[in-house]
Amino acid sequence: MGPLIPNEIIAGNWNFLIAFVIGIGFGFVLEQAGFSSSRKLAGMFYGYDTVVLKVFFTGAITAMLGLLFFSLFDWIDLSLVYVNPTFLWSAIIGGVIMGLGFITAGFCPGTSVCAAAIGKIDAMIFIVGIFLGIFIFGESFPLLQNLFVAGDMGSPKLNQVLGISGGVLALLVILAAAIMFWIGEWAERKFPREEY
Amino acid sequence: MKTKYMNPYLAGFLLGFVLLMAFYFSGRGLGASGAVKDVLVFSMDKVAPTHTAENHYFGKYVADGANPLNNWLVYEMLGVVLGGFISGAIAGRLKLRIEHFPGISANRRLVFALIGGVLFGFGSQLGRGCTSGSALTGMAVLSLGGFITMAAIFGTAFAAAYFFKKNWIG
Amino acid sequence: MKPRNLAVGIMILLGIVIAMVPENTTKPFKLTAQQMLNAVNDGTEMVHPDLLADWLINKDPSIQLIDVRSSDEFEKFHLDQAINVPRADILSPDYREIWDQGVKFNVIYSNGSTTAHDAWMILRQLGYQNIGVLMGGLNYWTEVVMNPKSPAAILPDDEIAKYEFRKGASQALGGGSASAPATSAEIEVQKPKIVPRKAKKAPQGGC
Numbered sequence: 001m002g003p004l005i006p007n008e009i010i011a012g013n014w015n016f017l018i019a020f021v022i023g024i025g026f027g028f029v030l031e032q033a034g035f036s037s038s039r040k041l042a043g044m045f046y047g048y049d050t051v052v053l054k055v056f057f058t059g060a061i062t063a064m065l066g067l068l069f070f071s072l073f074d075w076i077d078l079s080l081v082y083v084n085p086t087f088l089w090s091a092i093i094g095g096v097i098m099g100l101g102f103i104t105a106g107f108c109p110g111t112s113v114c115a116a117a118i119g120k121i122d123a124m125i126f127i128v129g130i131f132l133g134i135f136i137f138g139e140s141f142p143l144l145q146n147l148f149v150a151g152d153m154g155s156p157k158l159n160q161v162l163g164i165s166g167g168v169l170a171l172l173v174i175l176a177a178a179i180m181f182w183i184g185e186w187a188e189r190k191f192p193r194e195e196y
Numbered sequence: 197m198k199t200k201y202m203n204p205y206l207a208g209f210l211l212g213f214v215l216l217m218a219f220y221f222s223g224r225g226l227g228a229s230g231a232v233k234d235v236l237v238f239s240m241d242k243v244a245p246t247h248t249a250e251n252h253y254f255g256k257y258v259a260d261g262a263n264p265l266n267n268w269l270v271y272e273m274l275g276v277v278l279g280g281f282i283s284g285a286i287a288g289r290l291k292l293r294i295e296h297f298p299g300i301s302a303n304r305r306l307v308f309a310l311i312g313g314v315l316f317g318f319g320s321q322l323g324r325g326c327t328s329g330s331a332l333t334g335m336a337v338l339s340l341g342g343f344i345t346m347a348a349i350f351g352t353a354f355a356a357a358y359f360f361k362k363n364w365i366g
Numbered sequence: 367m368k369p370r371n372l373a374v375g376i377m378i379l380l381g382i383v384i385a386m387v388p389e390n391t392t393k394p395f396k397l398t399a400q401q402m403l404n405a406v407n408d409g410t411e412m413v414h415p416d417l418l419a420d421w422l423i424n425k426d427p428s429i430q431l432i433d434v435r436s437s438d439e440f441e442k443f444h445l446d447q448a449i450n451v452p453r454a455d456i457l458s459p460d461y462r463e464i465w466d467q468g469v470k471f472n473v474i475y476s477n478g479s480t481t482a483h484d485a486w487m488i489l490r491q492l493g494y495q496n497i498g499v500l501m502g503g504l505n506y507w508t509e510v511v512m513n514p515k516s517p518a519a520i521l522p523d524d525e526i527a528k529y530e531f532r533k534g535a536s537q538a539l540g541g542g543s544a545s546a547p548a549t550s551a552e553i554e555v556q557k558p559k560i561v562p563r564k565a566k567k568a569p570q571g572g573c
Contacts (some may be wrong), residue, residue: 001392003223010221016271018221023275025214025280026226026328031283033207038295038309042364045357054370055202055211056332061377062212063336067219068384074394075220079282082224084325084334088339091330094323095348097315100326102358105312105354107321108355110328112275112313117277118284119292122309128311130232136241136314137321141253148322157338163387166338171381175361178374185370205373 002076019040026191027114036115038106038122045103050184055175088151105129199289215336222268225333229320231273233257237264292334299366308363323348396493411486413473413498415510416528417536422446428560430470434485435477444473445504446539453485465494472559475507477498495561512536 004010005018021184033055043049070076102108107115107126116121132146159169237257240248241261241264249255284290292307292363296305313345320326321340323345325334397405405411420428433440442451451461453476464472474497476482482499489497492509500507514532517525 001221004221008325011268015268016269017202019218019268019271021215022218022226023272025217025275026211026272027276027279027281028355029202029207029214029279029284031280031289032202032287033204033211034201034349034362036280036284036289037366039297040363046352046361048222048365051201051204055208056327058205058208058373058377059211059215060335061330063215063219063225063333063356064212065377065380065384066212066216066336067336069380070216070220072387074386081219081337083337083339084330084341085434086339086344087324088344090322090324091341091344092348094319094321095345096352097319097320098323098326098345099349101312101315101319101350102349104313104315105309105355106364107309107312107316108327109232109316110226110326112272113228113276114280115267115295117280121292121294122296122305125306126309126313126316127232129310129315130229130317130320131236131313132248132310133314133317133319134229134236134321135317137318138236138251138253140252144322145252153340156340157342159338159486161340162500165385167381167387167389169338170278171378171385172372174377174381178378179228181374186358203369205369209373 001075003080007077018059026055026110027117030111031112031118035111036118036120036122036123038115041108041111042103042106044184047187050181050188051179053184057173057180061170061174061177066174068166068170082158083155085155086151086153087149087154088147090150093147101133198286201287211332212336215333221335224268225329225336226272227269227333228273229317229326230267230329231269232317233321234264234267235272248257250353297364297366300363306361347365372539395491397491401489405490406487411490411498411538412501413500415507416531418500418507419532420471421540423538424536428470430464430472432464432472433476434474436484439477443504445507448475453481456485456489465489465492465497468496468561470491470496472497473500474498476503478503478505481487511539 001007001009005015030036034051035055035177040049040051044052065076067073067076098108098116104114105122105126109127109130110121112126112130116127124140141165157166159166162169215226237248237254239279240254241258245258249258281290294302294305295303316326320330323330324341325331325345327346327349330342331346335346336342418429425447431445431446433448433450434453435450436452437450440448440464444450449464451464452532456465474482474485479499479502482503486497486499502510513538514529517529
């Protein structure tokens with residue numbers, strides 16, 4: 001039963017190799033989808049290219065459904081799968097800062113590595129920026145420490161907070177995504193793009 | 197240059213599949229900013245070990261002689277580089293260049309790329325993850341923090357889009 | 367059909383299915399029936415009262431007594447330092463840490479053996495190790511250790527040694543008659559075999 005390494009069905013030594021292979025898959029798909037182009041990524045916010053919306057939500061939903069169905073068939077033990085914790089204030093403020101970063105540069109760390117791999121110099125500069133940003137964060141950590149740990153809510157799942165089951169939440173997310181896809185395709189027709 | 201990208205829904209499905217495999221094999225999802233942090237801490241440790249160890253944020257990654265590069269994310273990122281490269285090679289998109297909206301100069305593009313990187317670097321540490329780690333993976337496991345961070349990132353980008361439109365659509 | 371409609375259609379269908387199906391909260395058995403049968407045939411989980419007495423006298427820190435009777439019975443009498451986990455509650459997440467570890471050896475007891483052994487069967491099949499059952503339960507314990515019967519003089523030496531040991535033990539553990547203290551008994555005593563296990567690490571991840 002999965003997850004295979006935490007359940008010691010596969011030896012822990014394989015973990016890094018698996019990470020590498022998964023990374024190859026990740027990078028390959030991202031680049032194939034066009035996430036190596038900052039103009040495509042930023043296009044979502046101007047309506048001319050909603051590839052981010054489609055790929056992102058389809059991906060999240062596929063994995064979400066996958067986990068729920070695997071758990072249903074006893075193929076995976078969800079209690080051993082990492083759920084990232086919720087620190088309310090740092091999540092919001094960190095997200096806002098990242099949002100600004102996104103619209104400024106049109107990249108996020110994962111896509112920038114992809115883009116750098118195919119030779120985009122602006123992506124490489126972005127990565128230099130990431131190093132700087134993390135460095136600044138670490139050096140000014142004493143000032144930020146209180147904010148960093150504020151609003152510790154543990155690791156709740158959204159469906160627990162809403163009082164519904166995971167499956168129902170998944171359905172709601174799917175319906176929301178469907179609506180967004182329709183709006184996205186409408187926007188793409190309304191805001192035509194030039195070749196890039 | 198005209199180029200052919202994969203159908204977004206197919207790409208999304210494959211992305212979800214890769215993510216699911218990460219959960220199934222390693223019990224964890226994807227990530228990106230963490231790997232950059234690991235490389236940074238590793239370098240800092242080589243250059244100024246005492247300062248790094250004493251830093252409240254970075255110190256824990258070098259505590260007890262631990263190697264910050266010994267991390268799932270670092271190996272995953274190496275794979276991303278290779279995967280992206282292979283995809284670019286197959287699709288004929290390998291080219292050393294600065295991609296930017298024709299209405300602005302290449303230098304302007306680089307300046308904004310750098311600033312954006314700094315913002316993302318800072319924000320990803322505060323938010324405990326970037327779009328891959330916190331938003332994509334977080335949503336897949338239905339984590340509350342994941343949804344919040346995702347909403348914050350995309351909400352802010354939408355809200356601020358107007359002020360940056362000169363860089364993207366003129 | 368447009369790929370979008372196909373994709374969305376499939377997702378909605380699967381979403382409806384997963385929303386309607388109740389969540390899976392089963393705890394799967396980790397041992398097969400045959401493995402369990404082998405374990406039962408081995409009988410190594412049974413802890414003889416003599417053995418337990420020796421561990422307790424020596425204040426072996428790796429022993430943990432678990433009383434699986436009801437809380438009323440526990441209140442009336444229980445072995446020193448025993449924890450009460452009524453059998454009906456052994457699967458409760460509150461007690462999971464007691465079973466899911468590789469540091470202490472849990473000795474389950476009840477009045478006889480049945481209740482304790484039933485609990486052991488379930489826990490063992492769930493994959494937990496380091497659990498034993500007090501042979502004969504409190505009844506046998508009282509008979510053997512607390513109030514040992516003096517042996518007839520014709521019995522072999524080791525029986526007499528055992529008797530001396532039990533007398534001393536019952537004294538040390540607050541039992542029966544106040545007779546002369548035992549000479550140090552030459553009893554083969556094994557330390558409890560604890561299967562070490564890395565505590566199930568909380569899942570790791572994040573950036």
